[in-house]
Amino acid sequence: MTLPHILAVMGSGETAPTMVTTHRMLAGKLQKPAHAVLLDTPYGFQENAPELATKAVEYFQTSINLELEVAGLTEIIGADALTVERGLQKVADAHYVFAGPGSPTYALRQWSGTPLAGLLNKKLRDGGIVTFASAAALTLGRFTLPVYEIYKVGEDPRWLDGLNILGEIGVNVALIPHYNNAEGGHHDTRFCYMGERRLSMLERELPDDVYVLGVDEHTGMVIDLDTQTVTVVGKGVVTIRVHGDSTQIASGETFSVDRLRDPASATTRDTKQAATSQLKTSAPANTAAAPAIFDNNLRDATDRLNQVFTTALASSDADGAARAALELDDAIAGWSGDTLQSDATDHARAVLRSMITRLAGAATGGLRDPRDVLGPFVQVLLDLRAQVRADKRFDLSDIIRDRLAALNVEVRDTPEGAQWDFRTN
Numbered sequence: 001m002t003l004p005h006i007l008a009v010m011g012s013g014e015t016a017p018t019m020v021t022t023h024r025m026l027a028g029k030l031q032k033p034a035h036a037v038l039l040d041t042p043y044g045f046q047e048n049a050p051e052l053a054t055k056a057v058e059y060f061q062t063s064i065n066l067e068l069e070v071a072g073l074t075e076i077i078g079a080d081a082l083t084v085e086r087g088l089q090k091v092a093d094a095h096y097v098f099a100g101p102g103s104p105t106y107a108l109r110q111w112s113g114t115p116l117a118g119l120l121n122k123k124l125r126d127g128g129i130v131t132f133a134s135a136a137a138l139t140l141g142r143f144t145l146p147v148y149e150i151y152k153v154g155e156d157p158r159w160l161d162g163l164n165i166l167g168e169i170g171v172n173v174a175l176i177p178h179y180n181n182a183e184g185g186h187h188d189t190r191f192c193y194m195g196e197r198r199l200s201m202l203e204r205e206l207p208d209d210v211y212v213l214g215v216d217e218h219t220g221m222v223i224d225l226d227t228q229t230v231t232v233v234g235k236g237v238v239t240i241r242v243h244g245d246s247t248q249i250a251s252g253e254t255f256s257v258d259r260l261r262d263p264a265s266a267t268t269r270d271t272k273q274a275a276t277s278q279l280k281t282s283a284p285a286n287t288a289a290a291p292a293i294f295d296n297n298l299r300d301a302t303d304r305l306n307q308v309f310t311t312a313l314a315s316s317d318a319d320g321a322a323r324a325a326l327e328l329d330d331a332i333a334g335w336s337g338d339t340l341q342s343d344a345t346d347h348a349r350a351v352l353r354s355m356i357t358r359l360a361g362a363a364t365g366g367l368r369d370p371r372d373v374l375g376p377f378v379q380v381l382l383d384l385r386a387q388v389r390a391d392k393r394f395d396l397s398d399i400i401r402d403r404l405a406a407l408n409v410e411v412r413d414t415p416e417g418a419q420w421d422f423r424t425n
Helices: 017-027 049-064 081-093 104-111 116-126 134-138 147-151 195-204 268-280 298-314 318-334 344-365 370-390 394-406
Strands: 005-010 036-038 068-070 096-099 128-133 173-176 211-215 219-224 229-234 237-242 245-250 254-256 409-414 417-422
Touching: 005 017, 005 116, 005 134, 017 049, 017 128, 017 219, 017 229, 036 049, 036 081, 049 068, 081 116, 104 134, 104 147, 116 128, 128 134, 134 173, 211 219, 219 237, 298 318, 298 344, 318 344, 370 394, 370 409, 370 417, 394 409
Parallel strands: 005 128, 036 068, 036 096, 096 128, 173 211
Antiparallel strands: 005 219, 211 237, 219 229, 229 254, 237 245, 409 417
C-alpha cells in the first residue's frame, strides 16, 4: 500500500461537525482497507476515558466512514508491559493515528522515555497520517504549555519539553491550539487560556530560534510532506508569531513548508495578500463541497436555530419552523462526539422539546390568521347586510350584526362603509 506522508494539526473541534470535511479528505488519501488507531493517552487519567474513546470511534465510523481501533494506552508508566507493547504495536502498524483532547502534561509524562515519538516520526518518514488535535497538538512542538497547571491551578507560567515531532521536519516552534479562544468573556483566554500577558512572558523565555505557532479553534493545518506544502482548513487562521509580531494565514491558503521552517518569510505583505485573497474567494477549493458551518459549538447552533424557529412561527411558516427543529435534531447528533460540550447537549434537548411543544400549540390553534380564513364568509354577510340596509330593512340588518357579534365579530358602520374585526375581550 502506498501511503501519504502527512501531519495534520487541529486547534479544536476534532470530533465536531466543523472538522468532518478535513477528516474525510485525509481518510480519502488512504487505500481501503485502512488501519486507523486512536491514541487514547491524553485523556487516560479521566474516569470517563472509555466513554471518550467510544465517542471518538462512533464519530469516525458514522461521520468519516473510518474504523478506529483504540490503542489502549491510557497509561504507560507502571502499566502492564504486554498491554503497553500491544498498544505501541497498534500505533506502529497504523496507517492513520489520531489523538485529541486531555492533558498535554499527562500525555508527555506517559510518553516520555517510550518509543511513541519515534514511532510517529517513523510514520511520517515511511508513510502514514498523524492527526493531533487540542491537547495532543500541544505536544508536537519543541516546547509545550502545561495549560491546566497554569490556568486552573495557578502555577507560574513555564514551558515543558515537547515531543518535537515538528522539529523533525525542520519546524522549530511552540505550538498553541485554541489560539483564538474566547470563553473568558470579560477576561483574556486567547492563546489556549494564557492571554496576552502570560504569553508575552512565556515568549521571552523561548530560545531565539523558536517561535509561537498558533492554530485557531475549529481550524486545521495539513502538512503534506510529499508536496512540501501546508494547507489551512476550517473556520479560522493559523498564526506565526515571532517576538510578539504576528502573521495570520487564512483558511483556504496553501503555502510551502519552508514558510514554517523560516518564519522570517511570513511578512506583513504576505498577510495582506492572504487576507485579500480570502475576501475575494467565496468558497475555498478545499471546502467547496462541504456544508456551510456557522456554529462554533452546539450551544451556538441551538441559539441560532431557536431564533430561526421563533421567527418562522411568528410568520406562520410551519415548514420553516419544522426545518429548524429537524436541523437542531441533526446538530445534536452531529455534535454528540465533541468532548467539549459540557451541558450544551442538555440545553439543546430542552430547546428541541420546547420547539415540539410550540409546534403542537400552533397545530391546535392554527398558524393562519383567522381573518384570512373567516374574512370571505364575513364579507358575504356584510354585503348582504348592506343590501338589506339599502332596502330599509334595518331589522334584518340588526339581526346580521347581532349574529356576527355572537361569533365575536364586531361590526362598525363608518362613512367608508362597514368595517369589522375580532373583539379582543
